[in-house]
Amino acid sequence: MLFSGMFIPTLKENPQEAEIISHRLMLRAGMIRKLAAGIYSYLPLGFKVLKKVENIIRSQMNSAGAQELLLPTLHPRHLWEETGRWNEYGKEMLKVLDRHKREFGLGPTHEEIITDLARREIKSYRQLPLILYQFQTKFRDEIRPRFGIMRCREFLMKDAYSFDKDAEGLAKNYDKMYETYNNIFTQCGLEFKLVEADPGLIGGSVSHEYMVLADTGEEELLTCQKCDYAIKAKAEHNLTSCPKCKGKFASIRGIEVGHIFQLGTKYSDLLKANFLDENGKQTPFVMGCYGIGVSRIVAAAIEQSHDDDGIIWQMPIAPFEVLILPISIADDKIMKVSGELYKKLKKEGIDVVLDDRDEQAGVKFKDTDLIGIPIRITVGTKTIKENNVEIKLRKDKNSFKEKISETPCKVKELLKNMK
Ligand SMILES: [Zn+2]
Known part of the structure; x- marks a missing residue:
């Protein structure tokens, strides 16, 4: 990609509206823009990161044998009445009328919809077990949306639902998702903790939350x-030491990015969603549900990793892997070396951007740090005289010189170590 042709409206000043670091940096880096309270547009750079996270999740879910589908956003009232959640969810659920004055809710979660699908289509134990998942824009009418995409009204989630014939099957699928989630957050390059959780409004018995660790996190954890x-501090006031090993607790902070539940038959009982078991008996599905806040991961990753100059992306979810920064676009030699390096890296399948903008070098350095691209290659007059370029990792303070001819190899080696 050429930076000059891209729509990345970076901001020099801190926007007034931003209350937390990720919100401020996402606005400044030109990743998002606000449309209305708690509603954001993802600009190309933000969308690119979102897609990288989504693809990591998709590939891990598919490896676990889950199947992707897409359910509707508009949910008819009668389905939510069957589970009693039309009222229970209250004002958090945005409700709309169609032209025939029929009521719909904008789905904040999809248990009703997927269980309705199962009761219509899955007739026999032979069709089980099954894990279905989707990436879906969810809507939650927060009373006070704030913190950018961290607590917003419209957000991207991956939600998955497992269907089993018995509790044993559910336990198996739950373990599988538990592992899959560990793989997903590890692959995103995030530092995280798993805590036992309160199932809350979703219901069920066993439940775990995945917390990305960040000093600015909303939840206090005892680890x-x-x-x-690890546990949430507010959940277990009376615990003074680890119930597993009697070790001492330390207090840390985290941001919830994933939640998995063993629902059991809560929804299948309420919606009378049954299948015929081995003995020809009508039996309710034993279900689990598994959510990840895809857009939340992006904000949490920034809360976890940044400095005064901007975002410090982990390689797997960085908007670009490498940025080439020619000091002056008026200098033919610099542009020739930059252009050739760009082509070579691109040919290697590296996600590279060439900052060919007609801007002062200082502006470009600032933007690169702000956007947080993990590897920067600077092409300047002095270094190319020695047949070198300067390579700097966003996470390190110091740069180093590398022979121009060796640079593609070096970059590949760096990428291998940073993935
Ligand atoms: Zn312990």
Whole structure:
């Protein structure tokens, strides 16, 4: 990609409206723009990161044998009345009327819809087990939307639902999703903790939350200093040491990005969603549900990794892997070296952008740091005289010189270590 042709409206000043770091940096880096309270447009750079996260999730879900589908956003009232959640969800659910004055809700979650599909289509135990998932824009009418895409009204989620014939099957699928989620957050390059959680409005018995660790996180967590155990501080006031190993707790902060539940037969009972078991008996589906806040991951990743100059992306979800920065576009030699490097890296399948804008070098350096591209290659008059370029990693303070001819190899090596 050529930077000059891209729509990346970066901001020099901190926007007034931004209350937290990720919100501020996403606005400044030209990733998002606000349309209305809690409603944001993703500009090309923000959308690119969103898609990278989505693809990591998709590939892990598919590897676990889950199948992707797409359910509607508009949910007829009668389905939500069957589970009693039309009222239970209250004002958090945005409700609309169609031209025939029929009521619909904009789905904040899809248990009713997927269970209705299952009761119509899955007749026999032979069709089980099954895990279905989707990427879907969800709507939640927050009373006070804030913090950019962290607490907004319209957001992108991946939600998955498992259907089993018995509790044993559910436990198996739950373990599978538990592992899959660990893989997803690890692959995104995030530092995270798993906590036992309260199932809340969704219901069910066993439930876990995935927390991305960040000093600015909304939740206080108590984490064992000896083992992996962690809990939400507010959930377990009376615990003074780890129930697993008696280790001491340390307090850390986290942002919830994923939540998995063993629903059991809560929704299948309410919606009378049954199948015929081995003995020809009508039996309710045993269900699990598994959510990830896709857009939330993007904000959480920024809260976890940034500095005063901007975002520091982990390689797997960075908007670009490499940026080539020619010091002056008026200098033919610099542009020739830059252009050739760009072509070579592109040919290697590297996600590279050439900053060919007619801007002061200082502006370009600032934008590169703000946008947070992991590898910067600077092409300047002095260095190319020695047949070198300067390579700098966004996460490191110091740069180093590299022979122009060796640069593609070096970049590939760096990429391998940073993925
Ligand atoms: Zn412990």
